[in-house]
Amino acid sequence: xxxxxxxxxxxxxxxxxxxxxxxxxxxxxxxxxxxxxxxxxxxxxxxxxxxxxxxxxxxxxxxxxxxxxxxxxxxxxxxxxxxxxxxxxxxxxxxxxxxxxxxxxxxxxxxxxxxxxxxxxxxxxxxxxxxxxxxxxxxxxxxxxxxxxxxxxxxxxxxxxxxxxxxxxxxxxxxxxxxxxxxxxxxxxxxxxxxxxxxxxxxxxxxxxxxxxxxxxxxxxxxxxxxxxxxxxxxxxxxxxxxxxxxxxxxxxxxxxxxxxxxxxxxxxxxxxxxxxxxxxxxxxxxxxxxxxxxxxxxxxxxxxxxxxxxxxxxxxxxxxxxxxxxxxxxxxxxxxxxxxxxxxxxxxxxxxxxxxxxxxxxxxxxxxxxxxxxxxxxxxxxxxxxxxxxxxxxxxxxxxxxxxxxxxxxxxxxxxxxxxxxxxxxxxxxxxxxxxxxxxxxxxxxxxxxxxxxxxxxxxxxxxxxxxxxxxxxxxxxxxxxxxxxxxxxxxxxxxxxxxxxxxxxxxxxxxxxxxxxxxxxxxxxxxxxxxxxxxxxxxxxxxxxxxxxxxxxxxxxxxxxxxxxxxxxxxxxxxxxxxxxxxxxxxxxxxxxxxxxxxxxxxxxxxxxxxxxxxxxxxxxxxxxxxxxxxxxxxxxxxxxxxxxxxxxxxxxxxxxxxxxxxxxxxxxxxxxxxxxxxxxxxxxxxxxxxxxxxxxxxxxxxxxxx
Numbered sequence: 009x010x011x012x013x014x015x016x017x018x019x020x021x022x023x024x025x026x027x028x029x030x031x032x033x034x035x036x037x038x039x040x041x042x043x044x045x046x047x048x049x050x051x052x053x054x055x056x057x058x059x060x061x062x063x064x065x066x067x068x069x070x071x072x073x074x075x076x077x078x079x080x081x082x083x084x085x086x087x088x089x090x091x092x093x094x095x096x097x098x099x100x101x102x103x104x105x106x107x108x109x110x111x112x113x114x115x116x117x118x119x120x121x122x123x124x125x126x127x128x129x130x131x132x133x134x135x136x137x138x139x140x141x142x143x144x145x146x147x148x149x150x151x152x153x154x155x156x157x158x159x160x161x162x163x164x165x166x167x168x169x170x171x172x173x174x175x176x177x178x179x180x181x182x183x184x185x186x187x188x189x190x191x192x193x194x195x196x197x198x199x200x201x202x203x204x205x206x207x208x209x210x211x212x213x214x215x216x217x218x219x220x221x222x223x224x225x226x227x228x229x230x231x232x233x234x235x236x237x238x239x240x241x242x243x244x245x246x247x248x249x250x251x252x253x254x255x256x257x258x259x260x261x262x263x264x265x266x267x268x269x270x271x272x273x274x275x276x277x278x279x280x281x282x283x284x285x286x287x288x289x290x291x292x293x294x295x296x297x298x299x300x301x302x303x304x305x306x307x308x309x310x311x312x313x314x315x316x317x318x319x320x321x322x323x324x325x326x327x328x329x330x331x332x333x334x335x336x337x338x339x340x341x342x343x344x345x346x347x348x349x350x351x352x353x354x355x356x357x358x359x360x361x362x363x364x365x366x367x368x369x370x371x372x373x374x375x376x377x378x379x380x381x382x383x384x385x386x387x388x389x390x391x392x393x394x395x396x397x398x399x400x401x402x403x404x405x406x407x408x409x410x411x412x413x414x415x416x417x418x419x420x421x422x423x424x425x426x427x428x429x430x431x432x433x434x435x436x437x438x439x440x441x442x443x444x445x446x447x448x449x450x451x452x453x454x455x456x457x458x459x460x461x462x463x464x465x466x467x468x469x470x471x472x473x474x475x476x477x478x479x480x481x482x483x484x485x486x487x488x489x490x491x492x493x494x495x496x497x498x499x500x501x502x503x504x505x506x507x508x509x510x511x512x513x514x515x516x517x518x519x520x521x522x523x524x525x526x527x528x529x530x531x532x533x534x535x536x537x538x539x540x541x542x543x544x545x546x547x548x549x550x551x552x553x554x555x556x557x558x559x560x561x562x563x564x565x566x567x568x569x570x571x572x573x574x575x576x577x578x579x580x581x582x583x584x585x586x587x588x589x590x591x592x593x594x595x596x597x598x599x600x601x602x603x604x605x606x607x608x609x610x611x612x613x614x615x616x617x618x619x620x621x622x623x624x625x626x627x628x629x630x631x632x633x634x635x636x637x638x639x640x641x642x643x644x645x646x647x648x649x650x651x652x653x654x655x656x657x658x659x660x661x662x663x664x665x666x667x668x669x670x671x672x673x674x675x676x677x678x679x680x681x682x683x684x685x686x687x688x689x690x691x692x693x694x695x696x697x698x699x700x701x702x703x704x705x706x707x708x709x710x711x712x713x714x715x716x717x
Contacts, residue, residue: 012165012319013212016246022323023314026051027307035310036292039277041250041285042114043313053112054317056250056283060095060120060158060167061138062528063346063392064337067106067115070098071342071529075388076124077506078353078525080140080550081587083628084652085153087349092157094342095120096166100332118320119168120158121217121250122390125151125203126177128507128551129571132563133179134461134474137388137506137526141550142572142584144199145647145671148206155211164321165214166329171207172217173252175234176200176224180563181464182473185255186262188222191566193679194641199568202670205243214247214316218281220255227263229255230275240280248312250283251276257288274300282309338395343530350534352626352652355523355547356588357511362498362519364541364590365449367411374415374447375401376440376492377454377502378422378485384457385504388526389466396529400453400502403532407540415443419452420484423460437491444495451539452492452518454485455504458526478557479510486513493517502535508553512581523549544590546626546652548695553582573696574643585630585647585696586704591621593655595629597662598692598710607683607716611667615692615710619655626654629663632697632709633671637686640674645697648690672716685717 012019026049027035034046045053059065062073073079073091082088099118106116125147128136140147151171160166176189176196191200207213216239218229226233229251239245259265259272266272273288274295295301321327336342356363365373379385381401398406405414419440444450458466464473480486490513492499500520503511504527514521522545524535537543552573554560559578561570568575573584594617601612619625631649635642648671651663672688673681693709695701702708 010163011161012163019318020311020315022318023311026314027310030310032296032303032306033293036289036306038310038313039282039284039289039292039306041283055112055114055117056119057285058115058117058120059122059390060099061122061124061390062091062388064095064098064102065115065390065392067102068393069338069395070102070392071338071346072387072392072394073346074349074353074528074531075137075506075526076140077137077550078527079349080146080150081355081525081547082349082352082652083146083548083630083650084352085149087352087652088150089153089157090345091349092154093160094345096158096160097332098337098342099167100329101334101337104330104332105334119170119215119316121170121172123151123154123169123171124173125171125207126173127199127203129178129568130560130563131479131508131551131554132476132557133507134181134472134476135463136178136551137461138390142552143550143574143647144202146550146650148203151203151207152211155207155213159214162328164324164327164329165319168214168316168320170215170217170250171204171213173219174204174216174228174239175219176566177219177221177228179475180473181475184220184464185258188225189566190224192677194675194677195566195568197679197681198675201238208239208243208245214319215250216245216247217250217252218255220252220258222263227259227265229281230259230279232279235280248282248316249280251281251285253285255286256281256284257286270295270298270300277301277305277309282312346528347530347534350528350530351537351543353525353527353547354534354538354545355549356545357521357523357582357586358515358518359520359588362449362500363539365539367540370412370448372413372415372447373404373408374443374450374497375404375453376417376419376443376450377452377488378418378420379455379457379504380416380418380453384459385455385526386528386531387458388506389458389462394529398530398532400532400535403534403536404451404539406533407536415447417443419488422457423482423484425483437488440488441491441495444492444497447497449498449500450492450495451500451502452489453502453504454481454489456506457504458506461506475563476507479508479554481509489514500539508551510556510581511553512555515581541590541623544623544625545587546589546628548585548587548628548630549582550584552576552580552584555579555581573698574646580700583696583698583701586701587628589625589627591619591623591625593627593694594618594620595693595710598712600690600712600714604715604717607672607685608669610669611714612664613667613690613692613712614662614664616660616662617653617655618660619657622657624654624656626652627694628652630693630695631665631667632691633667634689635674635684635686636689638674638684640676642674645691646671683716686715688714688716690714
């Protein structure tokens with residue numbers, strides 16, 4: 009079977025012929041996100057705006073998976089690809105049904121504005137939970153997997169992915185419409201661009217979305233440097249480019265780069281922005297009449313867009329995807345896959361032996377906290393609508409119904425501090441104390457939700473536009489946690505957040521900590537199973553948990569110095585790549601196929617991993633690299649490979665991983681990427697080769713030295 013990518017020239021020619029039959033006004037109209045029908049050419053209306061970050065979103069019921077940051081914690085390319093394949097299947101099922109009823113409205117198409125592959129450089133950024141974390145390598149591998157799964161390999165593209173937000177975008181949310189993100193050439197090419205490059209060159213992503221902000225002075229949705237020079241000329245991108253929503257309006261209204269709407273439309277079109285999410289391209293014909301854009305530029309963008317529609321088989325009634333039935337949507341198999349991802353994404357950060365809980369010993373369980381019995385900490389943002397949700401409380405209640413009683417108290421409001429705001433007692437705190445007093449163990453469900461951390465305009469967090477001002481839990485929750493610790497009962501903290509928060513108090517005083525993220529529709533069931541040892545945790549942190557924002561540079565500073573595990577110089581609470589298990593693993597026989605390689609070659613390495621515990625368990629094998637001799641200012645060490653394994657007790661597996669040639673490259677201050685000959689240390693283990701990881705795991709990664717000539 010021929011892949012749609014091999015037939016690009018055919019689809020392009022079909023698009024050229026169709027656009028040639030349009031008037032210029034008709035062609036210009038197709039550059040709107042809500043493109044109108046052209047009845048005389050049998051072109052139906054099409055709305056380009058759809059979302060599928062962790063499930064088909066905003067268009068009724070679909071399978072809802074854990075949020076992107078939780079998916080990143082799995083460190084599992086194949087499972088992310090599996091999720092995207094399910095999303096594409098459900099997308100086609102819903103599209104087929106909606107077309108049958110003549111519904112071509114927003115969120116009903118096959119062009120999905122996901123994944124978000126921005127780098128989560130600062131834990132204060134509210135939209136960080138949409139991303140795959142702070143590491144460029146992890147982000148690239150998972151982004152490529154998502155795109156490949158969503159777009160498929162058939163004669164037609166199953167659904168179109170869109171990598172966003174290009175580029176150098178990660179807050180502050182409240183200033184994004186006028187903010188200028190200043191990044192050095194080194195940081196640009198070492199941190200901010202690699203994932204986008206991989207998604208274009210390896211996954212052949214169909215679309216790229218620009219960011220709201222400027223990057224080094226140029227508005228991202230009208231940047232000659234980003235769109236023309238890097239994306240199309242250097243990387244050979246052949247898909248279409250879309251603006252973030254109302255971002256082109258920001259050119260004149262916020263950035264003050266242009267003076268009028270026609271000028272803004274012209275700047276975006278001239279530099280290659282094909283779809284306007286917004287209304288500024290309503291001024292395209294005025295820009296044409298004013299001589300600001302040419303007919304060729306308008307038609308070229310229209311051709312790119314119809315090339316995508318032809319790739320999707322939208323004009324072929326015999327397209328095999330048209331036969332996908334509505335019954336596959338939200339089916340049992342897809343929900344079982346979602347549940348498995350909820351299991352694999354949770355990260356065990358501390359365990360003094362209290363976990364897993366013993367059903368024979370635990371007869372009364374106290375479940376307290378504002379995130380215990382609500383669906384908001386399950387869904388994150390850009391979410392779909394599940395047909396059923398299992399909250400943390402409901403999961404524990406169902407799991408323990410035959411052997412234990414569950415007592416519940418909300419304990420406090422998610423963030424309102426009634427004691428200071430209204431001079432009233434916290435009326436649920438005493439109830440929580442009662443629950444703790446009658447319980448054998450207390451599960452405290454704390455954290456945030458997307459009404460606190462999220463996108464500007466989508467949250468109630470007006471003081472920071474969706475961002476966090478610090479890493480602290482709300483005071484109401486701090487008070488609740490302290491009260492539970494003072495109860496003297498074993499305390500297990502379950503944290504539902506999409507970002508790193510300060511868990512220093514919990515680390516010192518609580519018996520166990522589980523980072524549960526925004527963990528999908530089946531989060532409660534997965535949590536209960538983890539608590540009672542139905543499976544062993546295998547998630548790893550895709551971000552660093554710092555002690556305080558005082559340890560970080562200013563939020564607006566886009567330099568990577570002292571940011572993320574690759575550059576941070578201080579002590580951290582929980583490192584990137586860290587996560588505990590109920591089992592133990594032994595690493596041995598770490599070897600490289602060659603002790604010396606030529607610059608530009610990949611390196612094949614092998615390591616044997618054995619489950620030395622007495623239960624089946626998953627393990628994320630991590631590989632890091634450090635250049636021992638470079639003249640450049642280099643990261644501490646960088647992730648260069650990872651593999652998820654599942655091992656039975658006493659089972660061993662030897663895995664072979666290819667360390668890509670790019671991992672041996674350095675980026676200089678001019679943004680040039682090259683290899684400096686010399687020695688490189690490669691590490692293999694269950695975590696980073698840093699002091700904090702070694703202290704937490706009581707295990708040192710294995711290492712080998714390889715020379716590059």
